[in-house]
Amino acid sequence: MQAGETTVANVVRESIRRIDRDDLRLGAFLSVWRESALSAAQALDALSASDRRRFPLLGVPVAVKDLFCTRGERTTCGSRLLESFTPHYDATVVERLVGAGAVIVGKTNLDEFGMGSTGEFSAFRATQNPWCQNYSGGGSSSGSAVAVAARMVPCAIGTDTGGSVRQPAAWCGITGMKPTYGAVSRFGMIAFASSLDQAGFFANSARDIELLFHAVAGRDVRDMTSRDAPPESPESDSGRPLRIGYCPTGWRGNIDAEVEHHVQRSIEHLRHLGHQTVAVDLPHERFAIAAYYVIAMAEAASNLARYDGVRMTSRASPSGHEPPTLSEMYAATRFQGFGPEVRRRILLGTFCLSHGFHDQYYQQACRARRAIRDDYARVFEDVDVLIGPTSPTTAVPLGSQRDPVAAYWGDVFTVSANLAGIPALSFPVGFSAAGLPIGAQVVGPWWGENRLLKLAAAFQDTTDFHQRKPAL
Amino acid sequence: MVNQSLVERLYKLAALQYSPEPSSAGSSPLADFEQIIEFFSVLQQLPITGDNNVPPCAVLGDLRSDEVVTSQTVNAALDNAAQSHQSYFVVPRVM
Numbered sequence: 001m002q003a004g005e006t007t008v009a010n011v012v013r014e015s016i017r018r019i020d021r022d023d024l025r026l027g028a029f030l031s032v033w034r035e036s037a038l039s040a041a042q043a044l045d046a047l048s049a050s051d052r053r054r055f056p057l058l059g060v061p062v063a064v065k066d067l068f069c070t071r072g073e074r075t076t077c078g079s080r081l082l083e084s085f086t087p088h089y090d091a092t093v094v095e096r097l098v099g100a101g102a103v104i105v106g107k108t109n110l111d112e113f114g115m116g117s118t119g120e121f122s123a124f125r126a127t128q129n130p131w132c133q134n135y136s137g138g139g140s141s142s143g144s145a146v147a148v149a150a151r152m153v154p155c156a157i158g159t160d161t162g163g164s165v166r167q168p169a170a171w172c173g174i175t176g177m178k179p180t181y182g183a184v185s186r187f188g189m190i191a192f193a194s195s196l197d198q199a200g201f202f203a204n205s206a207r208d209i210e211l212l213f214h215a216v217a218g219r220d221v222r223d224m225t226s227r228d229a230p231p232e233s234p235e236s237d238s239g240r241p242l243r244i245g246y247c248p249t250g251w252r253g254n255i256d257a258e259v260e261h262h263v264q265r266s267i268e269h270l271r272h273l274g275h276q277t278v279a280v281d282l283p284h285e286r287f288a289i290a291a292y293y294v295i296a297m298a299e300a301a302s303n304l305a306r307y308d309g310v311r312m313t314s315r316a317s318p319s320g321h322e323p324p325t326l327s328e329m330y331a332a333t334r335f336q337g338f339g340p341e342v343r344r345r346i347l348l349g350t351f352c353l354s355h356g357f358h359d360q361y362y363q364q365a366c367r368a369r370r371a372i373r374d375d376y377a378r379v380f381e382d383v384d385v386l387i388g389p390t391s392p393t394t395a396v397p398l399g400s401q402r403d404p405v406a407a408y409w410g411d412v413f414t415v416s417a418n419l420a421g422i423p424a425l426s427f428p429v430g431f432s433a434a435g436l437p438i439g440a441q442v443v444g445p446w447w448g449e450n451r452l453l454k455l456a457a458a459f460q461d462t463t464d465f466h467q468r469k470p471a472l
Numbered sequence: 473m474v475n476q477s478l479v480e481r482l483y484k485l486a487a488l489q490y491s492p493e494p495s496s497a498g499s500s501p502l503a504d505f506e507q508i509i510e511f512f513s514v515l516q517q518l519p520i521t522g523d524n525n526v527p528p529c530a531v532l533g534d535l536r537s538d539e540v541v542t543s544q545t546v547n548a549a550l551d552n553a554a555q556s557h558q559s560y561f562v563v564p565r566v567m
Contacts, residue, residue, distance in 0.1 A: 086551070224536070287514060287517075290514050293511070293512070301486065308487070310561050311549070311553055315554035324564050326566045331488055334488050335488050335489035335491065336489075338488075347483065347486050347505075350482050350485050352512075354482070354485065360516070368515055404507075
């Protein structure tokens with residue numbers, strides 16, 4: 001497009017054509033912006049060649065998880081409660097993508113309010129894995145991952161609170177990255193758990209993620225937890241061999257044999273590329289999954305208190321009692337508007353914060369979080385990155401995860417990066433015998449995104465897992 | 473510790489209508505609660521070191537100036553309201 005070999009309008013039309021062809025079956029999108037995307041494409045095509053060079057993402061079709069506010073366009077969070085909510089502003093991530101020349105083609109499906117790992121908790125429809133019919137594409141950023149894996153768009157934006165970018169990336173055979181907490185503005189990103197939430201990126205390669213990341217990262221005055229990368233950030237290391245840590249005791253008994261096999265092979269491949277691998281110990285890792293869910297549920301209970309049927313949501317009438325009181329209206333609206341998993345998490349978060357349980361659960365979770373963060377700080381004095389599986393299993397059949405605790409255990413390898421606020425990236429390293437993708441995760445020190453991206457790119461330069469496409 | 477009375481109290485605190493319906497796994501809300509709280513109980517094995525100050529997860533950037541600026545107009549704020557009248561949100565009676 002920069003060279004004028006094709007037009008932005010042609011590329012965007014092709015993206016929309018693929019969405020129209022495949023999305024009825026896959027369920028990746030909640031809304032497709034046909035007219036505005038083509039209008040934006042035509043405006044970009046009208047620019048002079050010199051003006052086009054100012055846009056690093058010129059004409060790239062991008063899908064955005066329906067958790068990011070988009071001015072004048074519905075933002076549902078996958079929830080009936082926000083089914084007709086239309087923001088009056090764009091999220092900073094959206095503003096910066098458009099400012100870099102990207103063309104947003106639609107909003108993608110998700111587990112309601114980002115709470116879930118299979119895409120089945122969307123109030124509208126479940127998202128299918130393009131690699132295998134009736135299998136989950138992961139979650140909560142299910143639609144964004146599937147849209148990229150099915151080649152409807154070359155890249156997409158999601159959110160990652162406990163693995164919701166990395167796990168669907170692994171299950172869909174693509175690359176996904178969660179940056180350092182604070183690297184990307186959360187303004188306009190509808191909150192689930194504010195100390196854990198971070199925008200994340202999906203693409204078919206680490207090199208494409210690097211382009212996306214650098215287009216949107218950086219301080220935003222509207223999000224005071226956002227910062228520019230400090231000058232002392234870990235550099236991209238100019239190709240020197242890295243010390244790569246792995247924590248084998250954390251895997252044993254916890255993962256599928258095929259996942260373990262392919263992740264081990266990826267570690268051997270990295271050794272073959274000249275890197276050194278070192279066993280490390282993270283002694284407080286065993287508390288991570290419980291600490292994560294206590295903190296996430298507590299923050300969700302607080303954040304979702306604003307949805308009350310008054311200012312921004314639909315409103316329910318309690319049955320059999322007219323006229324209702326305000327509190328009856330709140331209770332009915334929230335019960336009918338939220339799905340079962342969201343209600344469960346609000347209730348448990350309320351429990352963890354309530355009198356008599358706050359110290360035992362929430363305070364303990366915060367202590368565990370501090371210990372986990374300290375473990376990572378210590379380990380990164382010895383190694384450059386950590387590697388391990390992204391998910392203990394490959395994608396699961398839709399409808400198979402009915403036990404909530406079993407589902408929560410699926411996040412066991414991803415939540416620590418959110419607790420500590422460190423960057424993590426999942427990239428494809430193989431396929432199971434059933435043809436389902438397998439991902440490995442590399443985790444870096446604070447502000448170490450460039451190191452992760454360069455390592456994943458080096459792996460992808462010498463393998464082809466990331467280039468394989470599902471048969472559609 | 474977890475009993476029916478506590479579950480019903482939590483529904484009230486969370487501003488949710490209480491429902492005894494079973495979950496998708498076929499279990500009652502009380503059974504779900506018990507199972508998940510058991511899942512959290514591993515946290516009790518973490519020793520308390522006496523330092524209750526938890527560091528923030530990110531260093532704040534420079535804070536913006538404390539000045540009054542226009543954010544949303546009244547019409548914009550009312551645009552997504554379930555019910556509104558002139559410049560007011562309309563709600564049911566409190567009592």
